[in-house]
Amino acid sequence: MKRRWIPGCFAALLAFAATAALAASDDPSYGIIAKHKANSAVRISDEGHRIVYGSPKTPVAVEAFYPLRAGGEGHEWVFEYGYNLVTAFPDKVRFVAYDIATPRGGEVWQERGLTCGAFLINGKREVTVNGKKLSFLRSTTMSGWTFAQLKAAVAAEIARPRPARAAAPKKPARPAKQTVIHVTVPCGLAGPYGEIVHLFRARHPEIRVTTAANGIVAMLNQLRDNKMTSDVFIALGLRELDDPAAQKRLVSGSITPIATIPLALVVPKANPAGIHNLEDLTSPKARTVLTYTPNLSGGYGARQALQEAGLWDRINSKIVTPKVPDQCKQMLKTGKGQAAIIYSTCLKESYLPDKPPVIEKDLKVAQMIPQNLYSPVVIGGAVVKTSKHPAAAKTFIDFLRSEAAMKVWLDWGFTRLPGA
Template sequence: MIVALGVIVAANFHTFTPIFAQGSTQLTVSAAASLTDVLKEIGPLYRRSRPNVNLRYNFASSGALQRQIENGAPVDVFISAAEKQMNALQQKGLLLPGTRRNLLTNRMVLIVPTNSSGITNLQSLKSGNVKRIAIGDPRSVPVGQYSEQVLRKQGLWELLKPKYVLANNVRQVLQFVESGNAQAGLVYITDAKTTSQVKVVQMIPANLHDPIVYPIAVIKTSRNPATARNFSQFLSGNAARKVFTRYGFGIA
């Protein structure tokens, strides 16, 4: 039986987080949860060049953000952790033509609490001593979809099903492992780097899952399309790239 604990943060999906109190133009950026720390650091860098822009971030799973946009949420820029969600929006004509491109790449890792021992790789998860494994919900969370691909290719998906603890986004997977509510979890290397409470025990081979690509696009209904384009381009500039690289992201 799969345990779904992700509902505890569902109410945060529609919460926009302002990072600057003043500005004549407001830009709402909906981004995958794995981008939380890096985009918060990049925000002030963009503010230096465009002090009149007030950035508001909305972080959640890419699937949840996709549904918000489909339901008419006021979003200017969308950054997904997988192509699937961006493809769905593009097929519905919700992206501003000519603004979609791939921004970043990432890698998956198997993590355990820092003081844990006994789990050294994916095959270790078969042990009877391992009771709870945190993964993103494959129905809506890209890291969960990648996790399912990995575990299926390793012949572990069905075997481990009774142990899964489903999370609403990759940061919740990380929290479950940090707190000890799960003995292991599958996250991006960039998430593992944000805390000293977990350790990486295996870098997942890239050939076990689809390429991890972060596409970015301006939403067709943006009220500030020119500013949205400008911010999107800024994220490909040298200043932003240096921050992305420091956090462990690859440049697409």
């Protein structure tokens, strides 16, 4: 009996371990963290919403805020940068990577006053190195900074004299009774969304909004797989919510149109292929045309526009649709495409809430896509079925389409709903 049970039990354990390993392997960050643990004596602790490298007693803390493991898209490099900093400055630097796609990680991200991915050095969003002001926002490709600059900024912070630590200021008291709602929002809406949340808090002190930001593809995967812990889900387009698997996770009748996002034909600043309008995409110089996948509203609209313009059959072989929407900009900036049909608002984004929006300097709009060529791309908000506070969630969604909020949407290049 025992001889049969032991091998059977061992086989079951092996099967369980294999299943766990397979689940972990689906998330590249697990492999990165495991590699770092195996290759050095750096202390690494995983707290779910954040991963900490190094000792808590170090004089310099480097914090990173990105959607990491909860559906995060292509941010393994964040762990590599953090690991390289900790090993370059042993006993001087600790690295804390916050997963802003988790409720607690998103809350800390908001507390730091951020609206996009960023590295902070001892809480500073902007540092001066050799007389030059630097901010380490988004990625090296998207924002033009380098790891060498980040490392130099950390070295300067280590060398900086430290005054005696002052007592931490007291946080303002919160209302005695406050309903907390959690909102999941696409990174592409972070700029206007952040401003609107500030307006909402002033008008509804009884409701506290916490936020998790992520890529729309990862968000949809979480929603379909019933892993969404938010009260409110905001989508870049209503088409994203047409999927029955997504709809069954949302409160029936709660999907609310908010504003629209224009599509544009975008090219590199120098525009070496000489593309000025949709017709120019038929030129042999336009070898690769980037856009979103057709299951997303923007990608569907791009295909509609090309079909309505009578160009689809002539250029569809040139179309490339990266898995992650933000890669359209990255590929265009690095010469892997000659043009892209993407949201025009992608060229005006927020990195820091107390700074003006950053206007994309390497790309430009060649042509706004005529609205009569495609169905409007409508931002939608909905209440998640698992919400514990559906009434407060609905109050927030209604505010997103209020006139006060609409002024913010318009300032950021979004447009009113058709007929509004």
